[in-house]
Amino acid sequence: xxxxxxxxxxxRAAPRREGGALWIPREHQGDGRHDNPDAxxxxxxxxxxxxxxxxxxxxWRGQRLAPELLVRRGLPLAVAALExxxxxxxxxxxxxxxxxRERLRPSRVATRxxxxxxxxxxxxxxxxxxxxxxRWWSTYESLWANYTLFDRAGGVLRVEAARALTPDDEALVExxxxxxxx
Numbered sequence: 389x390x391x392x393x394x395x396x397x398x399x400r401a402a403p404r405r406e407g408g409a410l411w412i413p414r415e416h417q418g419d420g421r422h423d424n425p426d427a428x429x430x431x432x433x434x435x436x437x438x439x440x441x442x443x444x445x446x447x448w449r450g451q452r453l454a455p456e457l458l459v460r461r462g463l464p465l466a467v468a469a470l471e472x473x474x475x476x477x478x479x480x481x482x483x484x485x486x487x488x489r490e491r492l493r494p495s496r497v498a499t500r501x502x503x504x505x506x507x508x509x510x511x512x513x514x515x516x517x518x519x520x521x522x523r524w525w526s527t528y529e530s531l532w533a534n535y536t537l538f539d540r541a542g543g544v545l546r547v548e549a550a551r552a553l554t555p556d557d558e559a560l561v562e563x564x565x566x567x568x569x570x
Contacts (some may be wrong), residue, residue, distance in 0.1 A: 389474055390548060391535050392434050394444045395409065395466060396459075396464070409466075412431050414539065420502075420557070421506070421509070423502075427514075428539050430537060432537075434526065434533065437558075438566065439528070442567060443526075444460075448546060448569065449479065452569065453564050453569035464553065465552070467554060470485050472563070473544050478496055479523065480523045481522055481524040495530060498525070506516070518563060520544070522535065524536070
């Protein structure tokens with residue numbers, strides 16, 4: 389399975405080092421939907437390139453797409469295609485049977501309230517020690533799938549490709565149109 393990540397890229401960094409496509413920025417985590425940095429680090433990915441870019445640029449929805457929006461911590465934003473083995477266990481929070489088994493309600497999974505989603509993720513991480521991560525729907529477009537990959541899955545992830553975003557990049561153009569970035 390190929391998933392996509394939009395991230396601040398240091399081309400010279402090894403994949404699992406800071407700025408690399410597989411680097412899990414645990415020390416910078418705590419505000420994300422499923423962050424629990426005291427228990428695990430996580431890498432957020434999506435099922436399509438444009439969705440990963442939308443996740444990075446959404447705070448600037450409706451504004452002008454300026455070059456500085458494509459930089460984080462002095463590094464250019466990039467999109468990486470990551471291979472996750474097809475047999476990796478993912479807890480699908482868009483699957484009614486999973487929600488019923490885990491006693492979760494869709495409205496509580498979809499909320500933007502981190503005080504709700506972070507404890508859920510910690511509980512799932514703890515109860516499912518073989519799970520590579522969670523699958524859930526994007527809050528920007530429900531047909532897009534998002535993935536929260538726990539750091540314990542890091543050893544099986546492989547970088548297929550990575551590229552810095554440029555103004556004419558298809559994923560950026562699609563994301564900008566979706567967000568109304570002129």
